Amino acid sequence: METTINLQVLRYIPEKDPDPFYQEYEVPLREEWVILDALNYIKDQIDGTLSYRWSCRMGVCGSCGMMVNEKPILTCETFLEKYMPGPIRIAPLNYFGVIRDLVVETDGFMEKVKRVKPWIIRDKEKAPLEGEYLQTPEELSEYKQYSMCINCMLCYSACPVVGLEPQFIGPAAIALAQRYNYDNRDEGQNQRNDVLLTDDGIFECTLVGECSEVCPKKVDPAGAIQRYKVQGATEWWTSVLLPFGKK
Amino acid sequence: MQKKRSNDPFWWTLFGAGGTISAFFIPVHVLLFGIAMPLGWISVPDYETLLQLAQHPVTRLYIFALVSLSLFHWAHRFRYTLYDGLMLKHLEHYIFIFCYGSALAGTVITGVLIWTI
Numbered sequence: 481m482e483t484t485i486n487l488q489v490l491r492y493i494p495e496k497d498p499d500p501f502y503q504e505y506e507v508p509l510r511e512e513w514v515i516l517d518a519l520n521y522i523k524d525q526i527d528g529t530l531s532y533r534w535s536c537r538m539g540v541c542g543s544c545g546m547m548v549n550e551k552p553i554l555t556c557e558t559f560l561e562k563y564m565p566g567p568i569r570i571a572p573l574n575y576f577g578v579i580r581d582l583v584v585e586t587d588g589f590m591e592k593v594k595r596v597k598p599w600i601i602r603d604k605e606k607a608p609l610e611g612e613y614l615q616t617p618e619e620l621s622e623y624k625q626y627s628m629c630i631n632c633m634l635c636y637s638a639c640p641v642v643g644l645e646p647q648f649i650g651p652a653a654i655a656l657a658q659r660y661n662y663d664n665r666d667e668g669q670n671q672r673n674d675v676l677l678t679d680d681g682i683f684e685c686t687l688v689g690e691c692s693e694v695c696p697k698k699v700d701p702a703g704a705i706q707r708y709k710v711q712g713a714t715e716w717w718t719s720v721l722l723p724f725g726k727k
Numbered sequence: 728m729q730k731k732r733s734n735d736p737f738w739w740t741l742f743g744a745g746g747t748i749s750a751f752f753i754p755v756h757v758l759l760f761g762i763a764m765p766l767g768w769i770s771v772p773d774y775e776t777l778l779q780l781a782q783h784p785v786t787r788l789y790i791f792a793l794v795s796l797s798l799f800h801w802a803h804r805f806r807y808t809l810y811d812g813l814m815l816k817h818l819e820h821y822i823f824i825f826c827y828g829s830a831l832a833g834t835v836i837t838g839v840l841i842w843t844i
């Protein structure tokens with residue numbers, strides 16, 4: 481007989497039951513299976529009502545993040561065997577509203593991401609005929625790491641400050657702001673500072689560091705925030721000591 | 728609508744400076760006065776020499792910065808420990824005044840003591 485492993489999945493079906501509850505499933509324990517395969521097995525073979533998000537199955541789209549045994553992970557990247565002998569507890573990502581079962585509300589996150597103006601800002605655009613904006617490999621490496629983010633939101637679920645201060649703009653959005661601040665083609669840092677040097681911005685961070693621990697893409701948002709704090713402090717002292725040079 | 732920029736960078740600068748200076752120099756003091764001298768690795772300077780050293784303007788400035796910045800480092804850490812660790816964010820204003828106020832009081836006392844050595 482095939483060995484199985486026990487999955488305890490947090491269900492939330494608002495039209496039936498106002499309270500979430502754990503439901504248990506026995507799934508085959510196959511060597512090559514990740515958690516997402518087990519969820520797909522449940523959906524196809526045991527219980528078609530289970531809802532969750534996924535798409536690429538290869539750690540690229542960022543949609544399959546869940547809390548597995550209390551830790552935020554990408555379920556398409558994490559093997560069942562790691563949790564031998566089980567049980568495995570699966571719940572929606574921490575600190576997000578739940579729409580149904582494992583599907584969370586992402587609007588707040590998307591709004592935060594947009595707020596940092598994650599695009600190249602120029603005071604004056606070059607005319608197309610003047611050619612492209614060239615960049616050396618060194619200039620690219622300044623920000624490349626921060627451009628690897630897949631918006632999986634694991635870092636928000638890992639961050640206790642996000643839990644306590646829901647308005648905190650959060651790790652991924654700050655790392656994304658740095659992705660543009662460190663891009664030599666960009667001139668928008670001052671506009672981003674208006675968002676990130678306020679009370680909801682970078683100084684909410686108390687350097688817990690969990691965001692960088694859980695990030696599947698090694699973006700190191702905690703490092704991005706620390707670097708931003710130094711920039712923010714420099715900015716503050718300049719505006720106090722040279723009040724006439726600045727607006 | 729543009730939100731007001733925060734003044735936290737000021738407190739954070741003191742916090743960062745305090746963390747750096749105490750991490751670098753307190754171990755030196757512990758090593759000298761806490762380990763090396765009691766174990767007799769180096770000879771113990773007499774009171775007069777130490778007093779003279781402490782009265783030197785550079786030493787005064789150094790002790791003042793070391794103590795004051797370390798206090799502000801503590802204040803910032805403790806402020807957030809109370810906010811997040813003990814969930815006292817609703818007492819924000821009192822905590823703010825208590826933490827940085829204590830550091831400020833400590834700074835004044837340090838200043839007076841060092842001045843009058």
Ligand code: SF4
Pocket residue numbers: 628629630631632633634635636651652655691694695696697698699700701
């Ligand atoms: S920074 Fe890392 S953990 Fe956070 S959303 Fe981006 S990829 Fe995910």
Ligand code: FES
Pocket residue numbers: 534535536537538539540541542543544545554555556557
């Ligand atoms: S399914 Fe795309 S990252 Fe997991």
